[in-house]
Amino acid sequence: MPDVDVFDALANPVRREILKKLRRGPKGVSDLASGFSLGRPAVSEHLQVLRRARLIREEPRGRERYYHLDPRPLKEVTTWLDAFERYAQDRLDDLGELLDREAGERR
Amino acid sequence: MTETPKIQLDRVYAHPPAAIWRALTTPELHAKWWAPGDVRAELGHRFELDMGAWGKQRCEVTAVEPERLFQYKYAIGVLDTLISWKLAPEGNGTRLTLIHEGFNLDTPMGKKAFEGMRPGWPGVMGAIERVLNG
Numbered sequence: 044m045p046d047v048d049v050f051d052a053l054a055n056p057v058r059r060e061i062l063k064k065l066r067r068g069p070k071g072v073s074d075l076a077s078g079f080s081l082g083r084p085a086v087s088e089h090l091q092v093l094r095r096a097r098l099i100r101e102e103p104r105g106r107e108r109y110y111h112l113d114p115r116p117l118k119e120v121t122t123w124l125d126a127f128e129r130y131a132q133d134r135l136d137d138l139g140e141l142l143d144r145e146a147g148e149r150r
Numbered sequence: 151m152t153e154t155p156k157i158q159l160d161r162v163y164a165h166p167p168a169a170i171w172r173a174l175t176t177p178e179l180h181a182k183w184w185a186p187g188d189v190r191a192e193l194g195h196r197f198e199l200d201m202g203a204w205g206k207q208r209c210e211v212t213a214v215e216p217e218r219l220f221q222y223k224y225a226i227g228v229l230d231t232l233i234s235w236k237l238a239p240e241g242n243g244t245r246l247t248l249i250h251e252g253f254n255l256d257t258p259m260g261k262k263a264f265e266g267m268r269p270g271w272p273g274v275m276g277a278i279e280r281v282l283n284g
Contacts, residue, residue, distance in 0.1 A: 124253065128157045131248055134184050135161045138246075141173055141183040142165045 045097040049116040052096035057081065058089050062098060065112035072108060156251035164243040167217040174220050174235050191220060199224075224250070 052058055061075055076086040090110060093099045097116050102109045163170060173179045175191040187199035187206075191214050198206045207228060213221035221234040236247040 124155050124157070127250065127253070128159070131157055131159055131250060135159060135246070135248065137183040138170075138173055139161070139163055141179065142163055142169055145169065145173070145179070146165060 045095060045116065047092055047095040049096050049098065049119055052092055052098055052116075053120065055089065055092075057086075058093055061086075061089060061093060062112060065099060065110060069102065069109045069111045071104070072110075075110065155253045156249060157253075158250075159248045160245060161248075162240055162243055162245050167237045167239060167244045170237055170244050170246055171217045171220070191216065229253075 053062075057079060060078070064070060064075060064078070072083060072087060072090065075090070076083045079086060090099065094101060094110075098113055099110045100113055102111060171191075173183060175189055177187060177189055180187065180189050185199040185201055187209075188197045189199070189209075190197065191211070193211055193214050195211045197209050197211075199209060200206050204225075205228075207225040210223045210226065211221070212223060212232070213219055213234070217237055219234065219236055221232065224231045224233045231250055231252040234247075234249040234251075236249070238245045238247075
């Protein structure tokens with residue numbers, strides 16, 4: 044089991060930004076750190092949180108480590124949001140039925 | 151990136167905006183399609199929606215444009231999201247747009263919902279874009 048909850052990992056905007064960058068392919072720390080005003084050690088710390096949540100994995104290449112996105116834990120989050128969406132769809136169905144009933148009663 | 155994930159749904163109903171507005175803002179009608187509560191189209195009005203198993207959720211009206219826009223904070227302190235209902239005439243009916251935004255991945259209701267539905271849901275990899283882009 045991952046020792047960092049995927050929600051905790053995603054709760055931070057820097058970590059979400061890192062994941063977005065990694066969607067375009069594996070990157071090294073210096074490359075990842077370039078877009079942030081944070082120092083490289085801070086970025087490394089965020090990377091460790093993402094790694095412990097199993098959202099990324101490390102690959103040593105020469106002197107630098109490269110990071111790959113592993114989107115599998117995100118499935119938990121998307122199904123979570125899907126559930127709210129299904130709920131909303133059901134409410135819109137119910138609203139339609141109510142509107143039809145009310146219109147029928149007014150006729 | 152500062153945006154959080156949101157849900158946006160569109161539905162066209164064969165009813166005038168006035169009828170939909172009543173359903174959104176009148177407690178008696180609101181209880182019939184969603185939840186009981188003292189909802190009212192008045193800016194700043196605080197009300198509760200009784201969500202059954204989810205408990206009573208506190209809300210606060212943040213925007214009112216009769217038959218055009220009804221917006222309120224939803225589940226204050228529990229889910230802390232914002233719900234907007236937008237109405238626009240379309241043909242002989244009305245296009246209703248629901249925007250539910252501000253989903254925080256780390257609120258009590260969010261976690262609870264997540265825990266309750268963890269098993270058995272099919273994963274959709276394409277939806278990852280939505281989570282990351284908000």
